[in-house]
Amino acid sequence: MNILVTGANGQLGHEMQKVAKNSVNNFVFTDVAEGYEKLDITNLDVIRKMVKDNDIQLVVNCAAYTNVDKAESDYAMSNLLNNIAAGNLAQVMKEVDGTLIHISTDYVFQGDKNIPCKEDWETNPLGVYGKTKLAGEQSIIATGCKYIIIRTAWLYSQWGKNFVKTMQGLTASHDTLKVVFDQVGTPTYAGDLAAVIGHIIETNQIDKTGIYHFSNEGVCSWFDFAKAICELSGNSCDIQSCYSEEFPSPVKRPHFSVLDKSKIKTTFGWKIPYWTDSLKKCIEELKNTK
Template sequence: MNILVTGSNGQLGNEMRLAAADSRNHYIFTDVAELDITNREAVMKMVQDEKVNVIVNCAAYTNVDKAEDDYDMADLINNKAAENLAQAAKAVDATLIHVSTDYVFKGDKCTPCQETWETDPLGVYGITKLAGEKSIEATGCKFLIFRTAWLYSPFGKNFVKTMQNLTATKDSLKVVFDQVGTPTYAGDLASIIYKVTEENMLDKQGIYHFSNEGVCSWYDFAKEICELSGNTCDIQPCHSDEFPSKVKRPHFSVLDKTKLKETFGVNVPYWKDSLKKCIAELAAQQNA
């Protein structure tokens, strides 16, 4: 198979490179320099010229706060570009694997979010990501959408790397404890996408939820990062309103992964175990 990966310089894209290193399939890794997914003609040409069978879209506008003042760009990347990829997939009968977010939900319940729940995003980021989901569905292409949350990895900017730096350089820190979810190691999500592709489970179309197992607040997450990194910063819990933001974030966005586990026959790692793995990789990079 010929598999096109977009956004391959980001967190998930880099993990896809690692996952696919030994594949017998032909992976085509692109970022904006190689393929501008906001350009419909360029996308169509690439998909046709490379005889693409699967598109894995790892590209997204993910700056949640900035999106509030940058709707057009967020919509262009999260919605219109996703539609471009879906239309190209439809034209050549390829399958689109797309990554979405827990931010499509309001996050005002206290039970894990299921795929069938009504969506109600609170801000521009969630609104544009949900629009992207709907645009993909409307094209009639073959698709699998994986909603995820709290993504981190050894690559790019993310909460883990930020907290490692802050807890190493500050004596004390406040982190919100009233937003609850589950961290997701990008390597684990990449492994799922790789498995679905390599084992040709592409006929199991629909929307799926994936994060690591377990539940924690950002405060709990930060405490664990600090401890595993060998830092001694005094981290204190605080309320979200102590850090005013242009956008409201879901207060409870734990994702129910039952459908994914039953459909693809996978075990999902516990968030603390995956965090240990990532921090070990970061340490190895620093010592290399």
Template structure:
């Protein structure tokens, strides 16, 4: 039996890890900042060694893209320094580290899907701190898997799907950007991949960086329309350009991730984004009806 530490357990992916691991024979420990401050090296060292942790799944992250521009230190503390703490202790304990990164490490100026070995060039503070965290892991010498993902959503927390459900239910019309293209990712699908990677010990067999999002490509406009339709909301959603919504940081125009490596290495089939969206909205509907 392995002892698995999941950090950032109160977030979207952390909650999905709780669900997928409920019948696991391994011992899962779920922590958030109130249980374990991963920015504190000594706290991480004491906790992991006293619990005999074999694998860390780091779901903790500073994800507010705009706020990171004004609060770089806080973003760097969580996305960079905390990751270094986990990586170093994992190396000392010969434990595996599974870390979640982002499509924002890329500039997003291409018109074909990004592979894992293509040059990175983040446009903003969030992407820079997430890339720095990746580099900390590589420099540490620990056993690792890094999963870059994109447009994450789930039935937990605040995300684009739940926000669009609310707005398209309350408003008659809405504008959504159509010039930013990527792929939504259902956190439950990523959780399954991570859970299976732990069981197969892929961090030992096939360490490295992998891209995982759902299959297919869409714009935020396309995504919003599908959310409204599947939710049964009638709203006049119109496409617009991103410059109509001024932001502190430019987001990637095209951040589709190539998933060939993860599919071939792990032997998995990746669900199509709309199919996974249907599952999530059905779960949200069931949860709402159960109240």
């Protein structure tokens, strides 16, 4: 099978490259960054040509506009990448009877309940990022293509900018630090998300259309997450808990966005690692790459 991966230079894209090395399938990695084949996912005809020239049967869309705060003042670009581009990829997959695996977010939920969010819950995003990601889901479904939409949360890896790497730097350079404790969810190691996508592909279960939730197992606040990062990194910063209101932001974030992963585990027969175990793995990788 020929597989197209967009956003190859991002956190998940890098991990998908690891998956490809052990795959019997042929992968084409695209990104706007240097060193990758270029593909304008906002241009329907350009996507059609890429898919036709490479006989693509499956697209894994790792590309997105992910700057949650900036999205509030940049609706046009956020909507272009998170909604219109996703719809374009879905439309082309519909035309060739292919499948789209698309990554979405916990931010489609309001986050005002205290139990894990299920796939069929009512959505009510609080900001532009969540609204454009939800619109992307709806655009994909409206095309009638075969799709697997995976909502994830708090993504991190050894690649790019993320909370783990930011906290490693801050806890190494500061004696004290304040981190919010009233936003609760679950971190997701990009390597684990790529692994389940790889499993779905390699076991040929791409026909199981639907929306799924994936993060690591367990629950924590950003404060808990920061404490674990600090300790596992060997830093001695005094991290103190605080309320979100102490850090004014252009967008209101969900207070509780733990995802219920029952569906993805039972449908695809997959065991998900606990968040601290995966964090240890990532931090070891970061140490080995320095």
